[in-house]
Amino acid sequence: DQQVKQNSPSLSVQEGRISILNCDYTNSMFDYFLWYKKYPAEGPTFLISISSIKDKNEDGRFTVFLNKSAKHLSLHIVPSQPGDSAVYFCAASNSGGSNYKLTFGKGTLLTVNP
Amino acid sequence: DADVTQTPRNRITKTGKRIMLECSQTKGHDRMYWYRQDPGLGLRLIYYSFDVKDINKGEISDGYSVSRQAQAKFSLSLESAIPNQTALYFCATSEGSGMYQETQYFGPGTRLLVL
Numbered sequence A: 001d002q003q004v005k006q007n008s009p010s011l012s013v014q015e016g017r018i019s020i021l022n023c024d025y026t027n028s029m030f031d032y033f034l035w036y037k038k039y040p041a042e043g044p045t046f047l048i049s050i051s052s053i054k055d056k057n058e059d060g061r062f063t064v065f066l067n068k069s070a071k072h073l074s075l076h077i078v079p080s081q082p083g084d085s086a087v088y089f090c091a092a093s094n095s096g097g098s099n100y101k102l103t104f105g106k107g108t109l110l111t112v113n114p
Numbered sequence B: 001d002a003d004v005t006q007t008p009r010n011r012i013t014k015t016g017k018r019i020m021l022e023c024s025q026t027k028g029h030d031r032m033y034w035y036r037q038d039p040g041l042g043l044r045l046i047y048y049s050f051d052v053k054d055i056n057k058g059e060i061s062d063g064y065s066v067s068r069q070a071q072a073k074f075s076l077s078l079e080s081a082i083p084n085q086t087a088l089y090f091c092a093t094s095e096g097s098g099m100y101q102e103t104q105y106f107g108p109g110t111r112l113l114v115l
Helices: none
Strands: A010-014 A019-025 A032-038 A045-051 A056-059 A062-067 A072-077 A086-093 A108-113 B004-007 B010-013 B019-025 B031-037 B043-051 B054-057 B064-070 B073-078 B087-094 B110-114
Touching (some): A032 A062, A045 A056, B010 B019, B019 B110, B031 B064
Parallel strands (some): B010 B110
Antiparallel strands (some): A032 A086, A056 A062, A062 A072, A086 A108, B064 B073, B087 B110
C-alpha cells in the first residue's frame, strides 16, 4: 500500500513558466513533508520542507503548499529554469512515531524546455 | 568536498559473491541510513543506525547486513548477492539532535549490478 503517491511520472514545462508538482498521502499521522531533487548519477538533494502546522513554506523560487484536509501537497517552482530539470521526490514522516523513517513517493521527472 | 561519500560508485558482481558498500560522512551527524532505489520506485529503507551501538532493520533488510564502524562510517554488505539486488544504493545522514522533525542528507549513490 503506497502511503505517498506522486501520480504524475513526468511533467514538461516551458522555461519561465510555473512548474507544479503534486503529492498525495494516505497516512494521517504524517506531519513533516520534504521535497528532494535528484539529478542523474547523483544522490537526492534536499530542497524544501514543511511541517503540518503550516500550510505554506517558501524558499526563493520554491514554494510548498500543504492541504491537510485533502492530504495533498504541492511544490511550485516559479519561474522554472532548465537547470530545474530533474526527478523530484516527495517524502513524509511521522514525528510522533519513528522520526527516522521517511516514506518516499516514486518521483516525478520534470523537464524544463528552453 | 562532499559531506556524504560512498564507495564504490559503480560495482558489477556475480551471483553468490559477498560485497560491501561503504559510506562516510563529515557532517558530524549521529544518524545514518541505507536506502535502495529501483527503477520507477521511490527509495526504500534497508537499515538505519542512530549511533555506533544502535543498528535497526528497515523495511527491506533481508539479504543485507550493516556495520557502524564509527560515527562517520556505515557499511552495507550483501552476504550472497542475487540479481534482484541490482539497484541504486544511497547512504543518508541526519543530525540526531533530538529535533523531532529531521532532514536527511544523501550521498551520491552506488550503482550495483548483480549478474
